[in-house]
Amino acid sequence: MNSIYFTSALTASALLLSFMRDRKKTLAALIKAWKMFSSLLPPLMSILIIISVTLALTPEKVLLELLGSESGFKGMAVAAIIGSVSLIPGFIAYPVSKILISNGVQYSVIAVFITTLMMVGIITIPVEKKYFGLRAALLRNFISLISALIVGLLISFIWRMI
Amino acid sequence: MISFIKKFKWDFSAITAFIIFITYSQIMNFQPGIQSLTNFREFFVEMMTIIPMMFILISLFDVWVHREKIQKHIGQNSGMRGIFWVILLAMLQAGPLYGAFPVSYLLWKKGASIRNIFIYLGAFCTMKLPMMFFEISFLGIKFSFLRTLFTLPIVIISGYIIEALLKNRNFKMSSPETAKEK
CATH class of the missing domain: 1.20.5 (Single alpha-helices involved in coiled-coils or other helix-helix interfaces)
Structure with missing residues (x-):
């Protein structure tokens, strides 16, 4: 508030x-x-509808197992895959992340999701290739994916200390 | 109005389907349906209080910040100062990643190093100020601060790694727009 x-x-x-x-x-x-x-x-309304219905239909246990505190690296991997393949604008990703966090999803998982969403774009590789060439485009996406996982791991280690 | 509905026809279909679903759930007393309306109401109220203010802030930022002045500095400087200017330029941008490719092409033409081009892209993705407003207001300052703190050095190191891997492989940038003209 x-x-x-x-x-x-x-x-x-x-x-x-x-x-x-x-x-x-x-x-x-x-x-x-x-x-x-x-x-x-x-589009924000439809995303909110999808999230509202999905959260109401998914048992809390399933969500927490997949992305919550017990999910460990699996949660980050799921987040990395979703973040890398989807093209969601930040204006929608942040509100959605907030909802996920209030439902028990870990901050580190959200960090991986947000970072891959912003840095890795599997779908935009054909566009990127036109500017940088295929080798550089693939390299940039690969290194960004690794970076996102490192950021997630660092956040999961530090989060409880502060 | 009609063109607006046409443009977002999928979203309007989803909204209509949702209204039918919750009405049906109320009548049949279908608990998950009723729960999803409760969820939706809570999310909607929160978004509608924050998002309009965020957009006002972002638009004000956009009309007042002059990126051209910073762009002038790019290219001539190497080392830490070069990195500083590309990161500053990236932070003042807005928009999706594919909007950054044409800008990075301009940087390359102005003589920016491979390293700085990729640092620019990394900073553009993760540190745009308008997006940071958004991030802080939804996920809190602690998350935003830690994420930026860890991302910044990683982005800079990544720039060095990418440069080392591409340097002797005659890396070239091209622009699809100018390629078409030929």
Whole structure:
């Protein structure tokens, strides 16, 4: 709840400051924000529906076994596969991650999911190849996958200490 | 309005199916169906309070930040300063990974090293400031801080590794847009 107050205060003061310095720019920004929001809303709704129904139908035990604290490396592997093959925008991935965490999924698993989602793109390799060549594209994706797993492992070790 | 519905026809079908499903669940007293509505309501309220503010912040950021000034510094600097500038440039961007490829092509044409191009890409993927706002507000500062703390050195090391592996294999970048013109 605290983060909502903080975000509101930040947004309000940023908006006020921007408005005082340049009305036109601020208006352009608000229009842009509305465009982003309205084109995100329908896909976000369907994702929320899918998650709501899936979580209601999946026994908690299954979710925790697959991605929870007992899942260990298996959870990270599952997250890495999903993150590498899917093309989900961050605007949707973060809200979904939050829901998964409040249902018992580990932060380290989420770190792997988010990092692979952002860095590894199996589907976009054909595009990437056109810029870097096949060898460099494959190499970058492979090293990014390893990096994501390392970040996940580090977070799982450090998380409980702090 | 009609074109909006057409564009998102799959999403609207999903919403319609969900409404039918929960109505049916209420009538038949199907517990998982009722539970999914409770879930949905909770998630929806939370998203709708945070997301609009996030988009306002991101758009303000976008109209006020001048990336051109930083782009000027790229290429001439090597070593730590070069790395600093590509990471700074990456942090000020927004958008998906495939939007970073054309920018990295520009960097390459301006003479950036292989190492810095891949550091740019790694930082672009994981450290974009607009996305960090989003991440902090949903997953908390502790997660965001630790993830960035671990990712940054890994991204830099990866740049060195990729450069070492590609250096003598005559690595070349090309742009699909200019290739078409030929």
